[in-house]
Amino acid sequence: MVEIPLLQVHNLTISNSAQNNEPLVEGVSFDLATNQRLGLIGRSGCGKSLTCHAITGALRAPLAASSGSIRFQGKDLLAMPFAEKQQIRGTGIFCIFQSPGSALHPSLTIETQLLETAGNVSLHGQAAHHALLQALEAVSLPKLCLKQYPNALSGGMKQRVMMAMALILKPTILIADEPTTGLDVITEHETLQALNVVQQETGSALLFVSHDLRIVRQTCTSVLVMDAGQLVDACDLNQPIAPDCHRATAEITGAMERLQL
Amino acid sequence: MKQFVFKRTLSGIPTLFGMTLIGFLIIGLTPGDPIEMELRRLGVSFTAEQVEALRVEYGLDKPLIQRYFIWLLDLFRLDLGTSIASGRPVLELFKEHLPITATLSVLAFVSSLALSLVLGTITAVSQRTSVSTSLYVLTMFLVSVPSFWLALFLLAVFALGLGWFKLLQFGNAQDLILPVITLTLGNAAVMSRLVRERIIAVMSEDYIRLAITKGLSRRAILGRHVLKSILPPLITNWAISFGSLLGGSVIIENIFNLPGLGQLALQAIAERDFAILQAYLLFMGLVFFLANFAADLTNHWLMPQLKEDDHGVR
Numbered sequence A: 001m002v003e004i005p006l007l008q009v010h011n012l013t014i015s016n017s018a019q020n021n022e023p024l025v026e027g028v029s030f031d032l033a034t035n036q037r038l039g040l041i042g043r044s045g046c047g048k049s050l051t052c053h054a055i056t057g058a059l060r061a062p063l064a065a066s067s068g069s070i071r072f073q074g075k076d077l078l079a080m081p082f083a084e085k086q087q088i089r090g091t092g093i094f095c096i097f098q099s100p101g102s103a104l105h106p107s108l109t110i111e112t113q114l115l116e117t118a119g120n121v122s123l124h125g126q127a128a129h130h131a132l133l134q135a136l137e138a139v140s141l142p143k144l145c146l147k148q149y150p151n152a153l154s155g156g157m158k159q160r161v162m163m164a165m166a167l168i169l170k171p172t173i174l175i176a177d178e179p180t181t182g183l184d185v186i187t188e189h190e191t192l193q194a195l196n197v198v199q200q201e202t203g204s205a206l207l208f209v210s211h212d213l214r215i216v217r218q219t220c221t222s223v224l225v226m227d228a229g230q231l232v233d234a235c236d237l238n239q240p241i242a243p244d245c246h247r248a249t250a251e252i253t254g255a256m257e258r259l260q261l
Numbered sequence B: 001m002k003q004f005v006f007k008r009t010l011s012g013i014p015t016l017f018g019m020t021l022i023g024f025l026i027i028g029l030t031p032g033d034p035i036e037m038e039l040r041r042l043g044v045s046f047t048a049e050q051v052e053a054l055r056v057e058y059g060l061d062k063p064l065i066q067r068y069f070i071w072l073l074d075l076f077r078l079d080l081g082t083s084i085a086s087g088r089p090v091l092e093l094f095k096e097h098l099p100i101t102a103t104l105s106v107l108a109f110v111s112s113l114a115l116s117l118v119l120g121t122i123t124a125v126s127q128r129t130s131v132s133t134s135l136y137v138l139t140m141f142l143v144s145v146p147s148f149w150l151a152l153f154l155l156a157v158f159a160l161g162l163g164w165f166k167l168l169q170f171g172n173a174q175d176l177i178l179p180v181i182t183l184t185l186g187n188a189a190v191m192s193r194l195v196r197e198r199i200i201a202v203m204s205e206d207y208i209r210l211a212i213t214k215g216l217s218r219r220a221i222l223g224r225h226v227l228k229s230i231l232p233p234l235i236t237n238w239a240i241s242f243g244s245l246l247g248g249s250v251i252i253e254n255i256f257n258l259p260g261l262g263q264l265a266l267q268a269i270a271e272r273d274f275a276i277l278q279a280y281l282l283f284m285g286l287v288f289f290l291a292n293f294a295a296d297l298t299n300h301w302l303m304p305q306l307k308e309d310d311h312g313v314r
Helices: A048-056 A082-088 A110-120 A125-138 A143-147 A153-171 A184-202 A215-220 A247-258 B002-028 B034-042 B050-056 B064-076 B092-125 B130-144 B147-163 B171-201 B204-212 B219-254 B261-270 B274-302
Strands: A005-017 A022-032 A035-041 A061-071 A095-096 A173-177 A206-212 A221-225 A232-234
Touching: A005 A048, A022 A048, A022 A061, A035 A048, A035 A215, A035 A247, A048 A061, A048 A095, A048 A173, A048 A206, A082 B219, A095 A153, A095 B204, A110 A125, A110 A153, A125 A143, A125 A153, A125 A184, A153 A184, A173 A184, A184 A215, A206 A215, A206 B034, A221 A247, A232 B130, B002 B064, B002 B274, B034 B050, B092 B130, B092 B171, B092 B219, B092 B261, B092 B274, B130 B171, B147 B171, B147 B219, B171 B219, B204 B219, B219 B261, B219 B274, B261 B274
Parallel strands: A022 A232, A035 A206, A035 A221, A095 A173, A173 A206
Antiparallel strands: A005 A022, A005 A061, A221 A232
C-alpha cells in the first residue's frame, strides 16, 4: 500500500477575481511528507505567502484558489465546508504568520488566547493551565506574560506566543510564513530556536516560508524555489546547489555568496 | 477604574454648565413675548400695564443673564420654574410626561440594539446570498424613509387596515407597540449598517485570521473575537442613538398621540412656554451627557489594554 503524503498541493492556481482572474500563483504542485522540513523560498511577491494562505484558508476576497486541489491526509481542503475545515485547522494545520504585531487579539489577554487554543485540543481547567505553563517555558517566555495584553509584549515575544500556541495545538503540519519578518538578528535567532524546539516537541511536518536561504538552512532539509507565481526548482539542502539550477535559485544562492553569508 | 470615573465626572462639570447656559440663552432669545402670546391665546383683552405686571410676576422683566442665574440657583433646589400656559410647576409636568417617553425610548433602544446586531451580523457574514442582499436592501430602505412616513404607514396597515391596534388614542401598554416598532425599525436600520461595516472591517484583521487558523468554531470567532473588536465604536454610537431616539420620539409621540415629553415640548414651542422648553433642553443635554459617560465607562472596561497603569514586561 502506497502511503498518502500528509499534504498534497496539486496544480494550485490563485487568481484575483477583481482583475480579470489574472493568476498570481499558477500550477503549483508539491507534497509534504510526515516529519519533513520543507522550505519555500523566493523573492518578495513571488506568491509564496499566497500559497501558504491558500493552504491555511486565509486567502481574502477577491483572491481565491481558482483551480487545483490541496489535500490534507487525502481530503481536499478547498472543497470543504467551513465547519469541517475548522476541525482540521489548528490541530491538523496551524500557521504562524508574519507580522506578529497584529496577529494577536488586542483586547484579550495572552492567557485567554492561549486557553482557548488549549480548549481546541480538549484541554480544560488544570490540564490546560499546565499545558500553558509548559509551552511558555519551552519558548522561554516569563509566566508574567499570561496576564498581559499583546500591546505590552515586544514583536519577538508575540511571535513566541504564537509558537506557544503551536506547542499546545501540536499540529500535524506547522506552516511558518516568514516568522522573522521585522525582528532584529538576535530576536530572529531566538525565534528560530523556538521554532526548532516546537518542531522537535510536536513532531510536526514543517513548511517554512522565507526569502532568506540563510534562515531556511537553519530549519529545513529541502527547499522549493518559487519565481513569478510558479514553482521553478527543488533542492536538497544537504547537497551543494547544482550548477544547472534555475535562474531564480542561482540568484538567491549567488546573492548570498556575494554577500559572503 | 475609580480614577477614570472621578476624572470623567470632574471634566463633565464645565460641560454641564455650558449646557445650562446655552440652553437657557437659546430659548430666552427666541422672538415672541410669552406673556402676550399666552394672553392672545386665551383670547382676553389686556393693557400694557397688565402685561408688565405679569412680566414682573414671572420674573421676565429682569435682564436675560440675571434670569439665567436665578434659574440656575432654582435648579439646584430642583425647582424648574412654572409653566406660563398651565400655571403648574414644570417638574410636576415632567413627572407626568416622562414615563411614557422613557418607556418608549428604552424599549425602542433595547430592541433596536438586538435587532441591529442580528441584522448586521447576517448581512456581513453571509454576503452575496439572497437573504443577506434582501435584508441589506430593506435596511437601506428603512434608513432612507423618514420616521413619520413609517409611522403613518404602520398606522394605515395595522390600525386602519387590519384593525389590530386602536387609532390615535393612548390607554394601555398595548398602544406603545406601534410607536416602539416605528422607532426601532429606523434606528436598527442605521445601527445594523454600522455593525455590518465594522464586522467586515474586523474580519480582515490578522488576529481574526489567527482565530480561524487556530480552528475555533464560528461561534467562538464571532462571539468572542469579532464581538470584542466591534463593540467599542458601536457603544459610542449606541449612546448617541439613545439621545436621538428621545429626540425622535417628539414626532412619533405627536403622530401616535402619546402624552409624552415630546408632546409637552412641541406644545411648549407653540405657546412660547420658556420654562418647559429650558427644562426640556437641559434634560436632553443631560441624557446625551449621561449616555456618553456610560459609553466611555463601558469602553474603558471593555478595552483594558488602554489602562494607563499598564506595566509591560517588555
